[in-house]
Amino acid sequence: MFAASKFTPTPRKLKREKTTVSTSSDSEMEPVRVYCRLRPIAENAEVESCVKLISPQELCLMCESKGMRKEVCYKFRHVFTAYATQKEVFDHVAYPVLSDLLQGKNGLLFTYGITGSGKTYTLTGEQNNPGIMPRCIDTIFNSIGDLQAPKFVIKSDKMNGFEVQSEEDAMQDRMAEVRSKSRTPRSNRKLNAEKNHYSNDGTKIPLLNETTLYAVFVSYVEIYNNNVYDLLDELNGRTLQNKILREDSQKNMYVNGVVEVEVKSAEEAFELFNAGQKRKRMGWTILNAESSRSHSIFNIRVVQLEQISWNDKGKPVIPEKNLLTIGQLNLVDLAGSERTNRTQNTGTRLKEASSINNSLMTLRTCMTILRENQQAKSNKMVPYRDSRLTYLFKNYFEGDGSIQMIVCVNPSVNDFEENLHVMKFAELSQDVKIMKSEPRTLVKKTITKNFTPARVKGNRFTILPEIPICKFDTNNMDEMGSYIDKVLEILKQREAKSKSLDKEITKSTDDFRKRLVEINQENVLSKNEIRSLKQIVNKQRQKTNNLEIKIRDFEVTNGELVGKQEELQNVIRSLHNVIDEKDLRLNQNILEKEKTKQKIALVSEKMSQEFDANLKKQRDHLHAVNRAKEIQLRKVREILNSEVVIPSSESSSKVESVVPQTPRSQMLDNQSRRNVVYSTPRRRRSKSVGEVWLEHNSVKPVPLGTVMQPSMKKRKSVTKLTKATDITNPKQSKYCLLAQEQDTDGEVETKLYKADIVSTCGGGAQVIFNDVERLRQESPTS
Numbered sequence: 001m002f003a004a005s006k007f008t009p010t011p012r013k014l015k016r017e018k019t020t021v022s023t024s025s026d027s028e029m030e031p032v033r034v035y036c037r038l039r040p041i042a043e044n045a046e047v048e049s050c051v052k053l054i055s056p057q058e059l060c061l062m063c064e065s066k067g068m069r070k071e072v073c074y075k076f077r078h079v080f081t082a083y084a085t086q087k088e089v090f091d092h093v094a095y096p097v098l099s100d101l102l103q104g105k106n107g108l109l110f111t112y113g114i115t116g117s118g119k120t121y122t123l124t125g126e127q128n129n130p131g132i133m134p135r136c137i138d139t140i141f142n143s144i145g146d147l148q149a150p151k152f153v154i155k156s157d158k159m160n161g162f163e164v165q166s167e168e169d170a171m172q173d174r175m176a177e178v179r180s181k182s183r184t185p186r187s188n189r190k191l192n193a194e195k196n197h198y199s200n201d202g203t204k205i206p207l208l209n210e211t212t213l214y215a216v217f218v219s220y221v222e223i224y225n226n227n228v229y230d231l232l233d234e235l236n237g238r239t240l241q242n243k244i245l246r247e248d249s250q251k252n253m254y255v256n257g258v259v260e261v262e263v264k265s266a267e268e269a270f271e272l273f274n275a276g277q278k279r280k281r282m283g284w285t286i287l288n289a290e291s292s293r294s295h296s297i298f299n300i301r302v303v304q305l306e307q308i309s310w311n312d313k314g315k316p317v318i319p320e321k322n323l324l325t326i327g328q329l330n331l332v333d334l335a336g337s338e339r340t341n342r343t344q345n346t347g348t349r350l351k352e353a354s355s356i357n358n359s360l361m362t363l364r365t366c367m368t369i370l371r372e373n374q375q376a377k378s379n380k381m382v383p384y385r386d387s388r389l390t391y392l393f394k395n396y397f398e399g400d401g402s403i404q405m406i407v408c409v410n411p412s413v414n415d416f417e418e419n420l421h422v423m424k425f426a427e428l429s430q431d432v433k434i435m436k437s438e439p440r441t442l443v444k445k446t447i448t449k450n451f452t453p454a455r456v457k458g459n460r461f462t463i464l465p466e467i468p469i470c471k472f473d474t475n476n477m478d479e480m481g482s483y484i485d486k487v488l489e490i491l492k493q494r495e496a497k498s499k500s501l502d503k504e505i506t507k508s509t510d511d512f513r514k515r516l517v518e519i520n521q522e523n524v525l526s527k528n529e530i531r532s533l534k535q536i537v538n539k540q541r542q543k544t545n546n547l548e549i550k551i552r553d554f555e556v557t558n559g560e561l562v563g564k565q566e567e568l569q570n571v572i573r574s575l576h577n578v579i580d581e582k583d584l585r586l587n588q589n590i591l592e593k594e595k596t597k598q599k600i601a602l603v604s605e606k607m608s609q610e611f612d613a614n615l616k617k618q619r620d621h622l623h624a625v626n627r628a629k630e631i632q633l634r635k636v637r638e639i640l641n642s643e644v645v646i647p648s649s650e651s652s653s654k655v656e657s658v659v660p661q662t663p664r665s666q667m668l669d670n671q672s673r674r675n676v677v678y679s680t681p682r683r684r685r686s687k688s689v690g691e692v693w694l695e696h697n698s699v700k701p702v703p704l705g706t707v708m709q710p711s712m713k714k715r716k717s718v719t720k721l722t723k724a725t726d727i728t729n730p731k732q733s734k735y736c737l738l739a740q741e742q743d744t745d746g747e748v749e750t751k752l753y754k755a756d757i758v759s760t761c762g763g764g765a766q767v768i769f770n771d772v773e774r775l776r777q778e779s780p781t782s
C-alpha cells in the first residue's frame with residue numbers, strides 16, 4: 001500500500017515553446033539522421049547489382065542503358081551492407097534513440113524505400129532474427145528491470161497525457177483487468193502467447209536515476225488510404241473505425257481515442273504487436289508477396305515518475321504531487337513507393353498504391369519546403385495537413401524530437417530508376433535540421449477517486465479541531481479559566497485552519513477554473529474540428545451524390561452499349577455462318593475440280609494412247625500405200641526405161657524425139673532451157689477428179705504460164721492459213737504450197753510443195769508432204 005508523502009518537489013518545469021526551425025541557432029539544431037541499408041539480392045534472381053560501395057558512408061548507383069553509363073553517388077551517416085546484421089543496425093541506429101527515450105526525449109524512426117526493399121524486415125525482422133522493434137522493447141524492459149511503477153498507478157488521461165492515481169484505485173483497476181482477462185478463452189491466450197518470442201540478447205541501457213519508476217505504454221495504428229485506424233481497438237465484431245488526429249493542450253498531435261496499453265513485460269508488448277500485425281493491411285503484389293499496403297506506426301511511450309521514496313517494506317511511496325516525464329518513440333514502417341507499370345496493380349491495389357505514393361509525396365514536399373525555409377531563411381507554409389502521415393508527425397518536424405530514417409535499398413539493377421528517387425529524397429532529408437528536443441517534466445497531483453472524509457459526526461462532518469465539552473462549575477473557577485484558555489487556543493487553531501482551508505479552496509477553485517478554461521478551449525477546438533469535419537463530410541456526400549449520378553449515367557450508357565454489342569455479336573455470328581457455308585462450298589468445288597482433273601487426266605491418257613495407236617495404224621497404212629506406189633512407180637520407170645533408148649552421141653535430139661509433142665513439150669522446147677522438166681513429178685501429179693486441193697499461194701504470185709501448174713479442178717485458194725478449219729475441212733485431201741523466191745542471180749524459182757491431208761482421230765488434220773516441184777527460170781545468156 002502506498003502512502004502519500006509530504007515531499008513537495010521543486011519541479012524542473014520546461015515550457016515547450018514553438019520555435020520555427022529557421023530562427024534557431026545551429027548548436028540547437030541537429031540534422032535528420034539518414035542511414036542506408038542494402039538488402040541481399042534474392043538468390044534465385046539472376047540480376048546484377050546496381051550499387052557500388054565506396055566507403056562506409058558512401059555508395060554509388062550505376063546503370064548502363066543504350067550504351068550510356070549512368071553513375072550517381074550519395075553520402076549517408078552510415079551505409080549498412082547486405083551482410084550487416086540486425087544487431088548492427090539496432091546498435092547504430094536505435095540504441096542512441098532508446099537512450100534518449102529513457103531520458104524522456106522523443107524520437108521518430110522510420111524506414112523508407114521502394115516496395116520489397118526490406119523495410120519491414122529491418123523494423124520487425126523474424127522470430128530468430130529480430131529487427132529494431134523487438135530489440136527496442138527488450139532493451140527497455142532489460143533496462144528498467146524492477147523499477148516499474150505498479151500497473152495503473154500511471155494512467156492515460158485519454159487526451160495524450162498521463163495522470164497518477166492512488167494505489168487503491170490502481171488496485172481496483174488491476175482487479176478489473178484480472179476479471180476481464182479471466183473471461184478471455186484460454187485457447188486464445190495460448191495461441192497469442194506462442195507467437196510472442198523474439199530472441200533477447202540482454203542489451204541494456206544504464207539508467208541515471210534509481211529513484212524513478214517507469215511505466216511503458218504501447219499503441220499501434222496504421223494509415224491506410226489516408227485514414228487512421230487503431231490496430232489494437234477492441235472490435236467486438238465491428239470493422240476498424242477511422243480515427244481523427246487531434247492536438248493536445250501542449251499542441252502535440254495524437255490519435256484521438258487510440259487504445260494505449262500499459263505493458264509490464266516484453267512478451268505483453270509483442271502479444272499486442274502481433275495482434276495488431278494480424279489486422280494490418282498486407283497484400284500480394286508482383287514485387288513483394290507480403291507487401292505492406294499501409295504505413296504502420298508502433299508507438300512506445302515511457303513515463304517516468306521521478307523522485308520516489310521507499311517505505312520500510314521496500315515499496316515505493318507515491319507523493320501527492322508527482323513529477324512526470326514522458327518520452328515517446330514512434331517506429332514507422334512506411335509502405336513502399338511503387339510504380340504501377342511494374343506492379344501492374346489494378347482495383348483496390350491501385351487505389352492503395354496511389355494513396356501510398358501521395359502520402360510519400362507529401363512527406364517529400366514537407367521535407368523540401370523545410371529545407372528551403374532553413375536555407376533561404378524563408379517562412380513558406382509546410383503542408384503537413386495534406387496527409388495524415390505528415391500531420392501526425394508535425395511536432396517532430398517542428399522540433400519535438402530527433403528523426404532518423406533508414407533508407408532500404410534493393411540493389412537489383414531493375415530497381416535502379418526508383419532507387420534514384422529514393423536516394424534523392426534521402427539526400428535532401430539530411431539537409432533538414434531539427435530543433436534538439438529536451439525532456440519535459442510535468443507536475444501532476446495524485447488523483448483519488450474514493451474520497452473518505454476524515455471524521456464524521458452524526459449527520460455532519462468537520463475537519464476543524466473540536467471544542468471540548470465542559471460543565472460549567474462556578475465553584476471551580478480555576479478549572480474554568482484553563483478551559484476557557486483551551487477553548488480560546490482551539491478557536492485560534494480553528495481560525496488558522498479555516499484560513500488555510502479558505503486558501504486551499506481558493507487555490508482549488510482557481511485550479512478548477514483553469515481546468516475548466518482548458519476544457520472549454522478543448523471544447524471549442526473540438527467544435528471547430530467537428531465543424532470542419534462536418535464540412536468535409538458534406539463535401540464528400542456531395543461528391544458521392546455526383547459520383548452516384550455519374551454511375552447511373554454510366555450504367556445507362558453501359559446498358560446501351562451492351563445492347564449494341566449483342567446486336568453486333570448477332571451480326572458477327574450470322575456472318576460467321578455465311579463464311580462457314582462458303583467455305584464448305586469452296587471445299588466441295590475444290591474436291592469436284594480435283595475429281596474432274598483426275599477424270600480428264602484419265603481420259604486424256606486414254607485418248608493419247610488411242611491416238612498413238614491410230615497414228616501408228618495410219619503411218620503403217622501410209623507406208624504400205626507409199627510402198628505400193630513406189631512399186632508402181634518403179635514399174636512405170638522400168639517400162640519407160642525399156643521404151644526409151646538414148647544413144648550416147650545424140651542424146652539431146654533423142655530426148656526431143658521421145659517426148660511426145662504435146663503443147664507442153666513444145667512449150668518446153670520453146671522456152672528452151674528455162675525450165676527443167678522431170679518426168680516423175682509430172683506423173684505424180686494426181687489427176688483424180690474427186691480430189692479437192694487446198695492451194696496455198698503467196699500473196700502476189702509471179703504468173704507462171706508453165707506446164708508445171710498442177711491440175712487442181714476442185715480447189716480452194718488461200719494466201720494465208722489463219723484458221724485450223726482451212727486445213728481440217730474433211731472435203732480437202734490435198735495440199736499444195738506455192739513458194740516463189742529469187743536466187744542470188746535474181747532468177748525466180750517457183751516451188752510447189754505437195755502434200756496429202758490426212759484426218760486425225762482427234763478431229764484435226766495432218767499434212768504429209770510427199771512431193772516438191774521446182775520451176776526455175778534462167779536467162780539463156782547467163
Ligand SMILES: Nc1ncnc2c1ncn2[C@@H]1O[C@H](COP(=O)(O)OP(=O)(O)OP(=O)(O)O)[C@@H](O)[C@H]1O
Nearest residue numbers: 039040115116117118119120121288291292335336
Ligand atoms: N537484409 C535482408 N536480409 C535478408 N532478407 C531480407 C533483407 N531485407 C529484406 N529481406 C527479404 O526481402 C523480402 C521483402 O522484404 P520486406 O517485406 O521487408 O520489404 P518491404 O520493403 O517492407 O516491402 P513493402 O513495402 O512491399 O512492404 C522479405 O522476404 C525479406 O525477408
